[in-house]
Amino acid sequence: MSQSGDALVKLEGVYKHFPIKQGIFFKKEVGRVHAVDGVDLEVRRGETLGIVGESGCGKSTLARCITGLHPITKGRILFEGQDIGRSPGKAFRRDVQMIFQDPYGSLNPRRRVGSIIGDPFDIHGTASGAERKRRVQELMELVGLNPEHFNRFPAEFSGGQRQRIGVARALALKPKLIVCDEPVSALDVSIQAQVINLLKDLQDELGLTYIFIAHDLSVVRYVSNRVAVMYLGKIAEGAEGEELYERPRHPYTNALLSAASVADPDAAEKRERIVLIGDVPSPIKPPSGCRFHPRCPKAQETCVGEVPVLIARAGDPADHVTACHFPVEAGEHLAREQAAIEQLSTEPTLPSA
Amino acid sequence: MSLLEVHDLKVSFDTSDGVVKAVRGVSFSVDRGQTLGIVGESGSGKSVSTQTLLGLTGGARIEGRALFEGQDLLTMSEDHLRRIRGKEIAMIFQDPLSSLHPLYKVGRQIVEMIRQHEPEVTKQQARKRAVELLGMVGIPQPDQRVDDYPHQFSGGMRQRAMIAMALSLNPKLIVADEPTTALDATVQAQILDLMLRLQREFDSALIMITHDLGVIADLADNVLVMYGGKPVEQADRRSLYYRPHHPYTKGLLESIPGSSGAKDRLKPIPGQPPSLINPPTGCTFHPRCPYIMDRCVTDEPQLRPVLDADGGTNPNHRSACWLPIEAIGLKPEAEGIRQEAVAVGRTTATNITTQGAEAQ
Amino acid sequence: MSLTDLEADASLPAAEEVAAAGPIQGRSPWQLAWARLRRDKAAMISLAIIVLLIVMALIAPLISKWIGYAPAFGDRKLGITEDGLPVGLNGHHPLGTDRLGRDLLVRAVYGARISLIVGLVSTALATILGVVVGAMAGYFGGVIDTVLARFMDVTLSFPYLLFAIALAAAFGASTPLTVLVITFFSWASIGRIVRGQVISIKQREFVEAARSLGAGNIRIIFIDVIPNLLAPLIVLATMTIPVAIVFESTLSFLGAGIDPRTPSWGNMLSDATETYQVAWWTLVVPAAFLLITTLAFNILGDAVRDALDPRSERLFAAQKAGRKKKK
Structure with a gap:
């Protein structure tokens, strides 16, 4: 996104395409899912970078590219200045960890919690026997679990506690970067806040860097220093957190913010909801030009033909970048705008009330 | 008397691990033109209570009364309940795929729904109504899409088709169980908008079940908060x-x-949900x-x-x-x-x- | 029922307050499944029957001694009537004799040896083969998967009975051949199921988590994949044993299985075809053994599946209760 600060991770033109193959014996590529389609991003040491977007925007794939779970199709991922290449080494595996969305799916149900958290020590051969047990119990204590429960099975814990187990496992090797993929979206509201507080405390205590991926805007706003908005494999807008939430430039960011639910009746009634047309198009055949143009209330001919670049727009701070030909100006009422082109989308506008 | 009055509803299930007391005494009522929000986390009993009203909790032990226009839904015969379900009370689920049959065309499902409850309607009339309804919920080219199969619809469109189906018989009461939880924020906004508008148009009563206080902040007239199978608070929206x-x-x-962006520490509720x-x-x-x-x-x-x-x-x-x-x-x-x-x-x-x- | 028992069910919210008072040592999913299985009466009866059969098979020589007749000994004095017909149930021959005057009980317990050995050994071999091939196909995918999956399809489409009869004709009926034939025709269905299971386990987040920690394929297969396969495998194996036993009996009945001189249930049934019209017990005794054994294994298999997956049991209970209510 921008060039300042001490970059821990740097993504340069990262692409990840999944081929779609058909055929019984001789599989032929019939198409590609453009999951991540040219992403430049920088994560600074000690910060939390939030990535928001709707399902299918490629945010989870991007997370898995950064942790080295998916080899990337094109581009470079630099970790502390080193290209991690197609198969990252053990040192990288130690430094970069991941916290998963599903507290039920991310823990092997047949193993005791102690061995799950101790896994990293075994794999990297850093501790064994009594030392390993001691470190596991330390970790459990650190994330707010009763260390005496190390012999229990995941099924004996509730959702929030399981997520803590996942956090403990991620912390075992003292990583520098933790990629959190929707870490709280499977949890009940009252439990979400517990886990978010835990992540924040750990960051302060251990000086961690987070990439925090979520679809819930208010959670991302709360945890992140900087936020990037993804749409169909590309970054639509990126900025320092408050800046993005207060002065969103990309029409998609505006729509996303206006659609977020607010637990405040007055605020909810007052806001102007920008109701977008239709659903997110298929990433197999992304729209031409600006990918948002079929749903964008400001779309014009230019948007169909030209891909907008991700740069700082007039009047914005240098690290507020927007990929839009016609960024939203202050005081503009997007909810009332009409696109200048005929929009070819899966669904037409709602019949007006 | 309200359209629906539920008195002291209790639902429990026998399992090999013991008796699960899913709902332990809940009462509420809702009128035409009104929206009642039922809020609770997983295991609060919010879904079980409404499913019980529609006879969808097989094997449960049920106590209490649920008067729909004066008739008790809980003691009603299976046949009678089936006639009411769909015609008078419609249900919208979180996952539209679970209630749309994958092997039948969307239009045909709506037609059958109509004809099952109103046998005097001809196939042509019912089909015309299906097209109208699909158009009303914002499906493009409804006269063509009526012949699509559910998998040809996107997630948001399926949810719309479900709503069209729910509205096909002009029900007096619509029960929506987390209708937007599986949808993205921008699509959720569309669906909520649509439901609110249609409810006003049809003047039906709406019960909206959700875990997210944000979803019903501008939707519900009254809100019932449930915890561990019991109602803990009940109020008009603003008071709540x-x-x-x-x-x-x-x-x-x-x-x-906080949407205010304050960076204060969050105040979580400590501990875990109850057994x-x-x-x-x-x-x-x-x-x-x-x-x-x-x-x-x-x-x-x-x-x-x-x-x-x-x-x-x-x-x-x-x-x-x-x-x-x-x-x-x-x-x-x-x-x-x-x-x-x-x-x-x-x-x-x-x-x-x-x-x-x-x-x- | 203990408190941890409750906590184990993911569909119920766990109460930490309650759990904290319980034992610190967590009970493994296996222990929980065993506890559930113990509550199932039909399963326990089936298990008892299976254990009894195994014991009988083990002490077959003792039973033979106690009755006083060897399995191949034709009792011309008390075992055959004056008209040369088998004798019915009596003090000397508790379950009667066959057309040669051989004691049916003794033959049946010796037959149990063959049936159980063939059933268990071929199931074990088939399971090993099925797991290796299925797991490789599922885990590695790609070309390996294509080749192995096609191979399994081909195996499954073989006309097994014709094939077995042809082999018996070529090499002569024998126990090892029977085991091999049964194994060959059983492993592919196990392999197919294993492949599907592995594909779904491979996509679970905990496998991804292990990979992101830097775990290699071997570690993932042994630590994360196989332990999660055991539950379906136990069920599958329990269900395959009776199929193998019936398969063996079928082959023997057709003369393409066990050496016809060896007592086995299939051979006994085959012998009975000549006498059952005048001596029903010659048919009923081996048939009953076969039926009870397969039934016991099937009921046990069903119960094991329910015990390992409590959700299905609950669903089933709800259905049952629903049916009752309607009546």
């Missing part, structure tokens, strides 16, 4: 959001990361409550009216909590009242329960 009385409601509101087989004694919420008092462990609080903004008691705002009825809202004065009550009502012994809960 701005003047919550029950510590659980307050906790839910406070644990939402439904061995629910806590007294108030179900007491093991997690920051305002626990001695009597909360032993005596079960019932819903009772609490104070209104203007100082009188408000019969429509009721809370099941032993805190004084004037302890409403998130303001410091209310907090003072709570702390005072706790100082009197709590001995050192009960204090232990919540210790270290934050760190848990």
Whole structure:
């Protein structure tokens, strides 16, 4: 996104395409899912970078590219200045960890919690026997679990506690970067806040860097220093957190913010909801030009033909970048705008009330 | 008399692990043109209570009464209930795929739904109505899409088709169980908009079940908050959001990361949800409550009216909590009242329960 | 029922307050499944029958001694009537004799040896083969998967009975050949199921988590994949044993299985075809053994599946209760 600060991770033109193959014996590529389609991003040491977007925007794939779970199709991922290449080494595996969305799916149900958290020590051969047990119990204590429960099975814990187990496992090797993929979206509201507080405390205590991926805007706003908005494999807008939430430039960011639910009746009634047309198009055949143009209330001919670049727009701070030909100006009422082109989308506008 | 009146509904299931008391006495009512929001987390009994009304909880032990236009849905014969279900009461689920048959065209499913309940309607008439309905819920080219199969629709469109189906017989009551949880924010906004508009147009009653207080903030007339199978607070929308009385409601509101962007520490509700087989004694919420008092462990609080903004008691705002009825809202004065009550009502012994809960 | 028992069910919210009072040592999913299985009466009866059969098979020589007749000994004095017909149930021959005057009980317990050995050994071999091939196909995918999956399809489409009869004709009926034939025709269905299971386990987040920690394929297969396969495998194996036993009996009945001189249930049934019209017990005794054994294994298999997956049991209970209510 921008060039300042001490970059821990740097993504340069990262692409990840999944081929779609058909055929019984001789599989032929019939198409590609453009999951991540040219992403430049920088994560600074000690910060939390939030990535928001709707399902299918490629945010989870991007997370898995950064942790080295998916080899990337094109581009470079630099970790502390080193290209991690197609198969990252053990040192990288130690430094970069991941916290998963599903507290039920991310823990092997047949193993005791102690061995799950101790896994990293075994794999990297850093501790064994009594030392390993001691470190596991330390970790459990650190994330707010009763260390005496190390012999229990995941099924004996509730959702929030399981997520803590996942956090403990991620912390075992003292990583520098933790990629959190929707870490709280499977949890009940009252439990979400517990886990978010835990992540924040750990960051302060251990000086961690987070990439925090979520679809819930208010959670991302709360945890992140900087936020990037993804749409169909590309970054639509990126900025320092408050800046993005207060002065969103990309029409998609505006729509996303206006659609977020607010637990405040007055605020909810007052806001102007920008109701977008239709659903997110298929990433197999992304729209031409600006990918948002079929749903964008400001779309014009230019948007169909030209891909907008991700740069700082007039009047914005240098690290507020927007990929839009016609960024939203202050005081503009997007909810009332009409696109200048005929929009070819899966669904037409709602019949007006 | 209201359109639907539920009195002291109790639902439990026998399992090999014991009796799961999913709903332990809930009452509510809803009128035409009104929206009732039922809010709760997983295991709160919010879905089970409405599924029971429609006879969808097979194998459950059910007590209580549920009067729909004066007739008790719980004692009604299977046939009678089937006639009411769909025609008078429609249901919208979280996952539209679970209620749209994958092998039949969307239009045909709507046609059959109509003809099942109104046999006098001809196929052509029913089809015409299906096209109209699909158009009304915002499906493009409804005259063509009516012949699509459910998998040819996107997630948002399926949810719309479900809504069209639910509305096909002009029901008096619509029960929507987390209708937008599986959808993205921008699509969720579309669907909520649509539901609100259609409800007004058809003047039906709407029960909206959700875990997200944000979803119903501009939708519900009344809100019922459930916890561990029991109602803990019931109020009109404004009172609930701005003047919550029950510590659980307050906790839910406070644990939402503020949209104001304040970077204060979040205030989570400590601890874990209750077991439904061995629910806590007294108030179900007491093991997690920051305002626990001695009597909360032993005596079960019932819903009772609490104070209104203007100082009188408000019969429509009721809370099941032993805190004084004037302890409403998130303001410091209310907090003072709570702390005072706790100082009197709590001995050192009960204090232990919540210790270290934050760190848990 | 203990408290941890409750906590184990993911569909119920766990109460930490309650659990904290319980034992610190967590009970493994296996222990929980065993506890559930123990509550199932039909399963326990089936298990008892299976154990009894195994014991009988083990002490077959003792039973033979106690009755006083060897399995191949034709009792011309008390075992055959004056008209040369088998004798019915009596003090000397508790379950009667066959056309040669051989004691049916003794033959049946010796037959149990063959049936159980063939059933268990071929199931074990088939399971090993099925797991290796299925797991490789599922885990590695790609070309390996294509080749192995096609191979399994081909195996499954073989006309097994014709094939077995042809082999018996070529090499002569024998126990090892029977085991091999049964194994060959059983492993592919196990392999197919294993492949599907592995594909779904491979996509679970805990496998991804292990990979992101830097775990290699071997570690993932042994630590994360196989332990999660055991539950379906136990069920599958329990269900394959009776199929193998019936398969063996079928082959023997057709003369393409066990050496016809060896007592086995299939051979006994085959012998009975000549006498059952005048001596029903010659048919009923081996048939009953076969039926009871397969039934016991099937009921046990069903119960094991329910015990390992409590959700299905609950669903089933709800259905049952629903049916009752309607009546």
